[in-house]
Amino acid sequence: xxxxxxxxxxxxxxxxxxxxxxxxxxxxxxxxxxxxxxxxxxxxxxxxxxxxxxxxxxxxxxxxxxxxxxxxxxxxxxxxxxxxxxxxxxxxxxxxxxxxxxxxxx
Amino acid sequence: xxxxxxxxxxxxxxxxxxxxxxxxxxxxxxxxxxxxxxxxxxxxxxxxxxxxxxxxxxxxxxxxxxxxxxxxxxxxxxxxxxxxxxxxxxxxxxxxxxxxxxxxxxxxxxxxxxxxxxxxxxxx
Numbered sequence: 001x002x003x004x005x006x007x008x009x010x011x012x013x014x015x016x017x018x019x020x021x022x023x024x025x026x027x028x029x030x031x032x033x034x035x036x037x038x039x040x041x042x043x044x045x046x047x048x049x050x051x052x053x054x055x056x057x058x059x060x061x062x063x064x065x066x067x068x069x070x071x072x073x074x075x076x077x078x079x080x081x082x083x084x085x086x087x088x089x090x091x092x093x094x095x096x097x098x099x100x101x102x103x104x105x106x
Numbered sequence: 107x108x109x110x111x112x113x114x115x116x117x118x119x120x121x122x123x124x125x126x127x128x129x130x131x132x133x134x135x136x137x138x139x140x141x142x143x144x145x146x147x148x149x150x151x152x153x154x155x156x157x158x159x160x161x162x163x164x165x166x167x168x169x170x171x172x173x174x175x176x177x178x179x180x181x182x183x184x185x186x187x188x189x190x191x192x193x194x195x196x197x198x199x200x201x202x203x204x205x206x207x208x209x210x211x212x213x214x215x216x217x218x219x220x221x222x223x224x225x226x227x228x229x230x
Contacts (some may be wrong), residue, residue, distance in 0.1 A: 034216035043202055043220035044153065050210060055218070068148070087153055091215045094168065095143075097153040 002026055002090055006098035012106040019075040021101045023088035028068045032092040035064055035073045038100075039084045048073065049085075078103070108133040110203050110221035117227050118197075121197045124190040124226055127205030135184045136161040139204035141214040142186045146199040147223070154199075158206045158214055159186055164226065166214070200225050 003026040005068040006028065013019050031051040036044035046055045051071055061076045075082055083105055088098040114126035128142065135142060143158035155166040159177040167175050171190070179186040190197060201224055204217035 032210070032215070043204075043223050044217075045220075046216055046218040049216045089153075089216065091210075091213075093215070095155040095158075096167065097155070098150045 001042050002029060002093050002096055004088055004090055006086075006088060006101050008101060009099065010104060012104045013078050014106045015078055015080060017078045017106075019078050019082075019103060021073045021086055021088075021103075023066075023071045023073070023098050024065075025069045025071075025090055029090045029092035031057040031067045031088055033064075033066070033071050034089045035062075036087045036089065036092065037082075037084045038087065044087060053054045075103075108205065108219060110205065110219065112173045112201060112203050112221045112224040114201075114224060114226070116149050116225060118193055120194055120228055121192055121228055124188070124197060124201075124228075126188045126201055126203075126224065126226070127185055128187070128221060129183075130205075131184070135179065135186065136181050137208065139208055141166070141208065142179065143204050143206040143214070143217055144188045145202045145204060145217065145220075146197075147202070148199045149197075156188065156190075156201075195228050198226065198228045 005024045007022045033051045035048040038044040052064045063074045085100045085102045109131045111129045118124045141158040144156040157177050159165045174191045176189045202220050204220040206214040209215045
Protein backbone atom coordinates (compact mmCIF):
# COMPACT_ATOMS: atom_id res chain seq x y z
CA UNK A 1 0.00 0.00 0.00
CA UNK A 2 1.15 3.54 -0.72
CA UNK A 3 0.76 5.67 2.40
CA UNK A 4 0.23 9.42 2.11
CA UNK A 5 1.31 11.64 5.02
CA UNK A 6 0.31 15.29 5.21
CA UNK A 7 1.86 17.97 7.38
CA UNK A 8 0.88 19.83 9.35
CA UNK A 9 -2.38 18.29 10.54
CA UNK A 10 -3.66 21.72 11.55
CA UNK A 11 -2.48 25.11 10.42
CA UNK A 12 -3.51 28.48 11.88
CA UNK A 13 -3.23 31.39 9.49
CA UNK A 14 -4.60 34.86 8.82
CA UNK A 15 -6.25 36.29 5.74
CA UNK A 16 -3.51 37.29 3.33
CA UNK A 17 -0.98 34.76 4.62
CA UNK A 18 0.96 32.47 2.29
CA UNK A 19 0.17 28.88 3.27
CA UNK A 20 2.03 25.71 2.35
CA UNK A 21 0.85 22.14 2.98
CA UNK A 22 3.15 19.16 2.41
CA UNK A 23 2.17 15.67 1.29
CA UNK A 24 4.68 12.81 1.33
CA UNK A 25 4.22 9.42 -0.34
CA UNK A 26 5.71 6.22 1.09
CA UNK A 27 7.13 5.43 -2.37
CA UNK A 28 7.53 7.29 -5.63
CA UNK A 29 4.25 8.17 -7.35
CA UNK A 30 5.77 10.25 -10.18
CA UNK A 31 3.34 13.17 -10.50
CA UNK A 32 0.18 11.16 -9.95
CA UNK A 33 -1.23 13.38 -7.21
CA UNK A 34 -4.40 15.38 -6.70
CA UNK A 35 -5.42 17.94 -4.09
CA UNK A 36 -8.93 18.52 -2.76
CA UNK A 37 -10.62 21.10 -0.57
CA UNK A 38 -13.39 20.03 1.81
CA UNK A 39 -15.64 22.31 3.82
CA UNK A 40 -17.67 21.09 6.84
CA UNK A 41 -20.64 18.96 5.83
CA UNK A 42 -19.70 19.04 2.15
CA UNK A 43 -18.03 16.69 -0.29
CA UNK A 44 -14.43 17.34 -1.35
CA UNK A 45 -13.80 19.44 -4.45
CA UNK A 46 -10.86 18.88 -6.78
CA UNK A 47 -8.31 21.72 -6.85
CA UNK A 48 -5.25 20.31 -8.59
CA UNK A 49 -4.34 17.14 -10.47
CA UNK A 50 -1.12 15.72 -11.88
CA UNK A 51 0.64 17.50 -9.02
CA UNK A 52 0.45 20.99 -10.51
CA UNK A 53 -2.42 21.31 -13.00
CA UNK A 54 -5.10 23.66 -11.74
CA UNK A 55 -8.66 22.43 -12.24
CA UNK A 56 -10.78 24.77 -14.33
CA UNK A 57 -12.42 27.46 -12.22
CA UNK A 58 -10.03 27.14 -9.28
CA UNK A 59 -8.48 30.50 -8.27
CA UNK A 60 -4.89 31.05 -9.34
CA UNK A 61 -3.81 31.66 -5.75
CA UNK A 62 -3.75 27.86 -5.45
CA UNK A 63 -0.71 26.08 -6.83
CA UNK A 64 0.85 22.65 -6.55
CA UNK A 65 4.34 21.33 -7.02
CA UNK A 66 6.48 18.26 -6.51
CA UNK A 67 7.20 14.85 -7.91
CA UNK A 68 8.32 11.47 -6.68
CA UNK A 69 7.55 11.38 -2.98
CA UNK A 70 7.22 15.02 -1.90
CA UNK A 71 4.51 17.44 -2.92
CA UNK A 72 3.24 20.82 -1.80
CA UNK A 73 0.02 22.78 -2.06
CA UNK A 74 0.47 26.53 -1.73
CA UNK A 75 -2.15 29.21 -1.25
CA UNK A 76 -0.41 32.46 -2.12
CA UNK A 77 -2.74 34.80 -0.24
CA UNK A 78 -5.27 33.12 2.03
CA UNK A 79 -8.86 34.29 1.54
CA UNK A 80 -11.83 33.85 3.91
CA UNK A 81 -13.30 31.17 1.63
CA UNK A 82 -10.11 29.09 1.91
CA UNK A 83 -10.55 28.07 5.54
CA UNK A 84 -11.22 24.36 5.06
CA UNK A 85 -9.57 20.95 5.19
CA UNK A 86 -7.25 19.93 2.37
CA UNK A 87 -6.49 16.38 1.25
CA UNK A 88 -3.92 14.95 -1.12
CA UNK A 89 -4.68 11.75 -3.05
CA UNK A 90 -2.29 9.53 -4.99
CA UNK A 91 -3.39 7.66 -8.08
CA UNK A 92 -0.22 5.77 -8.94
CA UNK A 93 -1.24 2.46 -7.37
CA UNK A 94 -4.86 2.19 -6.35
CA UNK A 95 -6.07 5.39 -4.69
CA UNK A 96 -5.19 6.61 -1.20
CA UNK A 97 -5.67 9.90 0.57
CA UNK A 98 -3.61 11.81 3.08
CA UNK A 99 -5.11 12.31 6.53
CA UNK A 100 -5.97 15.93 5.83
CA UNK A 101 -4.76 19.39 6.85
CA UNK A 102 -7.21 21.73 8.52
CA UNK A 103 -6.58 25.42 7.80
CA UNK A 104 -7.98 27.47 10.68
CA UNK A 105 -8.37 31.18 11.28
CA UNK A 106 -5.55 32.61 13.39
CA UNK B 107 -23.89 19.57 -15.32
CA UNK B 108 -23.21 16.11 -13.99
CA UNK B 109 -24.72 15.34 -10.59
CA UNK B 110 -24.49 12.28 -8.37
CA UNK B 111 -26.85 11.40 -5.55
CA UNK B 112 -26.39 8.63 -3.02
CA UNK B 113 -29.38 6.78 -1.60
CA UNK B 114 -29.89 3.98 0.89
CA UNK B 115 -30.61 3.18 4.53
CA UNK B 116 -29.06 5.45 7.12
CA UNK B 117 -28.96 2.72 9.76
CA UNK B 118 -27.63 -0.81 9.37
CA UNK B 119 -27.32 -3.46 12.07
CA UNK B 120 -23.97 -5.06 12.86
CA UNK B 121 -23.19 -8.17 10.78
CA UNK B 122 -25.72 -7.14 8.12
CA UNK B 123 -25.10 -5.78 4.60
CA UNK B 124 -24.82 -2.09 3.77
CA UNK B 125 -26.39 -1.29 0.39
CA UNK B 126 -26.16 2.06 -1.36
CA UNK B 127 -27.03 3.32 -4.83
CA UNK B 128 -25.65 6.33 -6.68
CA UNK B 129 -27.91 7.90 -9.29
CA UNK B 130 -26.11 9.80 -12.02
CA UNK B 131 -27.87 12.67 -13.79
CA UNK B 132 -26.76 15.15 -16.42
CA UNK B 133 -24.48 12.65 -18.14
CA UNK B 134 -24.17 9.02 -19.16
CA UNK B 135 -22.70 6.39 -16.90
CA UNK B 136 -21.71 4.54 -20.10
CA UNK B 137 -19.01 7.04 -21.00
CA UNK B 138 -15.71 5.41 -21.94
CA UNK B 139 -13.82 8.16 -20.11
CA UNK B 140 -14.83 7.39 -16.57
CA UNK B 141 -15.03 4.84 -13.84
CA UNK B 142 -17.50 5.40 -10.98
CA UNK B 143 -16.29 5.17 -7.42
CA UNK B 144 -17.19 4.92 -3.77
CA UNK B 145 -15.31 6.73 -1.00
CA UNK B 146 -16.12 6.91 2.70
CA UNK B 147 -15.28 9.21 5.59
CA UNK B 148 -15.80 8.17 9.23
CA UNK B 149 -17.07 11.05 11.38
CA UNK B 150 -14.26 13.50 12.03
CA UNK B 151 -11.74 11.44 10.08
CA UNK B 152 -10.14 11.23 6.66
CA UNK B 153 -11.14 9.74 3.31
CA UNK B 154 -10.89 6.09 2.27
CA UNK B 155 -11.40 4.81 -1.28
CA UNK B 156 -13.65 1.72 -1.32
CA UNK B 157 -13.97 0.66 -4.94
CA UNK B 158 -14.59 1.76 -8.51
CA UNK B 159 -16.52 0.28 -11.43
CA UNK B 160 -16.60 0.82 -15.21
CA UNK B 161 -19.83 0.72 -17.19
CA UNK B 162 -18.78 -2.64 -18.60
CA UNK B 163 -18.52 -4.06 -15.09
CA UNK B 164 -14.75 -3.96 -14.69
CA UNK B 165 -13.85 -3.20 -11.08
CA UNK B 166 -11.10 -2.12 -8.72
CA UNK B 167 -11.47 -2.73 -4.98
CA UNK B 168 -9.51 -1.52 -1.97
CA UNK B 169 -7.46 -4.57 -0.93
CA UNK B 170 -8.32 -3.98 2.72
CA UNK B 171 -12.06 -4.19 1.98
CA UNK B 172 -12.08 -6.48 -1.05
CA UNK B 173 -13.47 -9.53 0.75
CA UNK B 174 -16.57 -7.60 1.81
CA UNK B 175 -17.23 -5.27 -1.14
CA UNK B 176 -19.27 -5.74 -4.29
CA UNK B 177 -20.12 -3.04 -6.79
CA UNK B 178 -22.50 -3.20 -9.73
CA UNK B 179 -23.68 -0.92 -12.50
CA UNK B 180 -27.09 -0.54 -14.15
CA UNK B 181 -26.64 1.38 -17.39
CA UNK B 182 -30.39 1.34 -18.13
CA UNK B 183 -31.04 3.30 -14.93
CA UNK B 184 -27.79 5.32 -15.11
CA UNK B 185 -26.81 4.25 -11.63
CA UNK B 186 -24.28 2.15 -9.78
CA UNK B 187 -24.37 0.42 -6.42
CA UNK B 188 -22.28 -0.68 -3.46
CA UNK B 189 -22.73 -3.61 -1.13
CA UNK B 190 -20.57 -4.01 1.98
CA UNK B 191 -21.13 -7.19 3.96
CA UNK B 192 -20.63 -8.08 7.62
CA UNK B 193 -20.58 -4.48 8.78
CA UNK B 194 -19.34 -3.35 12.18
CA UNK B 195 -19.29 -0.02 13.99
CA UNK B 196 -16.02 0.71 12.19
CA UNK B 197 -18.00 0.98 8.94
CA UNK B 198 -19.98 3.95 10.26
CA UNK B 199 -19.17 6.78 7.88
CA UNK B 200 -20.40 9.26 5.33
CA UNK B 201 -20.38 7.37 2.04
CA UNK B 202 -19.72 9.35 -1.13
CA UNK B 203 -20.02 8.33 -4.75
CA UNK B 204 -17.90 10.06 -7.34
CA UNK B 205 -16.96 10.09 -10.99
CA UNK B 206 -13.49 8.61 -11.35
CA UNK B 207 -11.77 10.22 -14.33
CA UNK B 208 -9.62 8.20 -16.74
CA UNK B 209 -7.31 11.02 -17.76
CA UNK B 210 -3.74 9.76 -17.43
CA UNK B 211 -2.03 6.41 -17.92
CA UNK B 212 -5.24 4.72 -19.10
CA UNK B 213 -6.54 4.17 -15.59
CA UNK B 214 -8.81 6.07 -13.17
CA UNK B 215 -7.17 9.09 -11.59
CA UNK B 216 -8.99 11.66 -9.46
CA UNK B 217 -12.61 12.00 -8.35
CA UNK B 218 -14.77 14.78 -9.74
CA UNK B 219 -17.56 15.50 -9.08
CA UNK B 220 -18.72 13.88 -5.85
CA UNK B 221 -22.20 13.26 -4.54
CA UNK B 222 -23.28 15.11 -1.41
CA UNK B 223 -22.68 12.01 0.72
CA UNK B 224 -24.93 9.94 2.93
CA UNK B 225 -24.29 9.03 6.56
CA UNK B 226 -24.58 5.34 7.33
CA UNK B 227 -24.55 4.35 10.98
CA UNK B 228 -23.92 0.76 12.04
CA UNK B 229 -25.74 0.14 15.31
CA UNK B 230 -28.33 -2.06 16.94
